[in-house]
Amino acid sequence: MPKNKFQEVIFTIIMVFFMVYAMICYNISLNIGGMSNEVFLSAFHELVIMGPIAFILDFFIVSKLAFMCAARMTDFRNSHPFSKILAISVASVAFMCPLMSLAATILFKNAGSQFVAVWLQTTAMNFPMAFFWQLIYAGPIVRFIFRHIFKENEATSLNT
Structure with missing residues (x-):
């Protein structure tokens, strides 16, 4: 896990890419009625917009809130490291899903007078996918990627 601000930035960039790209693919598939190869390319167009939004929200707001909520869910000092990871992941999805669904509703949905209803529906449709994608895959x-990028630092810190 990240040990300093630089590592936090790298970790957040990688997580944003995996989560946002997958969620954009999912939402495009919902909008067109199914998955196709074109979805993977189309998603990159939205990633340019949604990626920076997700990074800003996660890095500056959500990660701190998720950590505080996770600390209330589990005792970080006396529990298995997996409990900490799970608690932070669950809290992150709980905050990021409604916020990113709000951004998508504003930018892509043309909700008009049905804004709140469209936002709530978007959040409800996205939450199960975001939750399981985060916990099981992303x-x-x-x-794994992060550990391999910063393998040298972890080996050094274990020897000191």
Whole structure:
């Protein structure tokens, strides 16, 4: 896990890419009625917009809130490290999903007078996908990549 601000930035960038890209693919598939190869390319156009939004929200607001909520869910000092990771992941999705659904509703949905209803529906449709994608795929993949990028630092810190 990140040990300093630079590592936090790198971790957040990688997580944003995996989460936002997958969620954009999911939402495009919902909008067109199914998955197709074109979805993967189309998603990159939205990623340019939604990626920076997700980074700003996560890095400056949500990560701190998620950590505080996770600390209330589990005792970080006396519990297994997996409990900490799980609690932070659950709290992150709980905050990020409604916020990113709000951004998508504002930018892509043309909700008009039905704004609140469209935002709530978007959040409800996105939450199960975001939750399971984060816990089962994105989280483990990103932590694996991150560990391998900063392998040298972890080996050094273990010897000191």
